Amino acid sequence: MADLQELLAVLLLQSGYNTTVVMLGAAALGAATGTVGVFAMLRRRALVADAIAHATLPGVALGFLAAVALGFSGKSLPFLLAGSALTAILSALCIHWIVTHTRLNEDTAIASVLATFFALGVVLLTVIQTLKTGGQAGLDVYLLGATAGMLRSEAITLATFSFIAAAVVAAFFKELTLVSFDTEYTRAHGFPVRLLDLLVLALVLAVIVIGLRVVGLVLIVALLIIPPAAARFWTNHAGRMTLISAVMGAASAYGGAALSAVRPDTPTGPVIVLIAFAILLVSVFFGAARGLLIRALGARKLSGRAS
């Protein structure tokens, strides 16, 4: 009972300034992944996103080592973000190289690269545990995420990058929609399809790196893909779908962060993903545009016009 009251207080942002900032930061991140995730899903980049996410692990380890070597705290955010971005980009390049230079298909390339980079990360983390530098204890938050103990400045950094990512999507919304719907048409009319694809990949990479701290690299792909998948059941318009997806992503991350504030031992990432999944489940059955219920009612015309 006391727990429930506490949870309610946290949800209503009555639990102190720091918790409030962290929760709003998490919500901003959820909105950003929900926004970017729409195009990760529509352009079929979900698996690549997962590989990129797992490939950040060696980067986290290398960032830690670089920070320590240069006399900073091993857990300083800029080093860890830079390191994870570096190996994430490297993994994307590896996948691209394998697909274009060998006869292996993309599926195989993605699975191999994902596992290899993740394995490298685990080995590096094990090595780091044996070092005598100290501070390595908290590195595992990057695996499953944790908002408990997050600094205000960290939350503000994440929120700022989240807004930038969402703004970029908004700025190129027309062109991203076009390339996702009909690539051939888009290329024929002189739009830079390769650059737009690269933009989607860059945005995916950015929100993954930003989201590592909160959701963790094992599950971040879920926060990219589940909100748009759920939003798709409510509307037949890409614009509305993106807004709904952003709200769903924000709600999931907000709820996960709230629970972490009450129960600091709970890893944040899994909680966020479970909340997102609950939203997906409701959407699958009750979605106004293509939910199972509305389909079962045989309301074909309704589903076409509802949104």
Add this chain to the structure above:
Amino acid sequence: MLAPSPSERVSSRAMQAPPLSVRDLTVTYGGRAALSRVNWAAPESGIVAIVGPNGAGKSTLLKAVLDLVPKAEGAAEVFGKPVSQQRGLIAYVPQRASVDWDFPATAADVVTMGLYRRIGWLRPVRAMDRAKAREFLDAVKMAEFADRQIGALSGGQQQRVFLARALAQQAKLFLLDEPFAGVDAVTEGVMTGVFRRLRDAGSLVVCVHHDLSSVRDIFDHVLLLNREVIAAGPVAEAFTPENISRTYGVPLMPDAAQTHG
């Protein structure tokens, strides 16, 4: 209301050049020539069918013109300039298979996409644009389906939506890849009517076409293609039994085959 775009001004200056011309165009797929030294200048306006057997390179010709597949040799020009400078004058309707049918877009949304180029980078779609899109849907008799998700339409209705998207681009040259494949009679009638209006307004419509029996009803020019140009010209002159049999490699008359060889 709309200021003419630079490409439009270019076009009025270069109007004497044909809307579409290809010179010595060769395209190879894995070492095999899909098109071999194709030379063709389209008429100034009209409705043109590109006709030929499967694997004759009909779709490849359109794709090579649009730089969607690399040219091994030769060049294509639109109103006397490279295609890359004339994108604003071209509307392309790919084969229907190129689309994601589950995509969150209604018929009206798809037609609005035809306006994206004119709206420009970093500018949002406005209510005015959506209203315009509905007018183009109306032109293909699809207004009542404006809010239907694109995948929930029949094949013919989908094809009309893509034609409306092409109309929204307000192009001078329309390139369509098998627009009549698998469509219903209503759609065929609507599309034919739209093509005639475009022709009468001075535009050129080029269709890859499969059905030999409808060529005379729909088209006024024909390009007979089988990896190379067999014949081209007004339907009355070029669409002869002899040329058709040379295109399809089935000699209708033994002596026709001999003349060719």
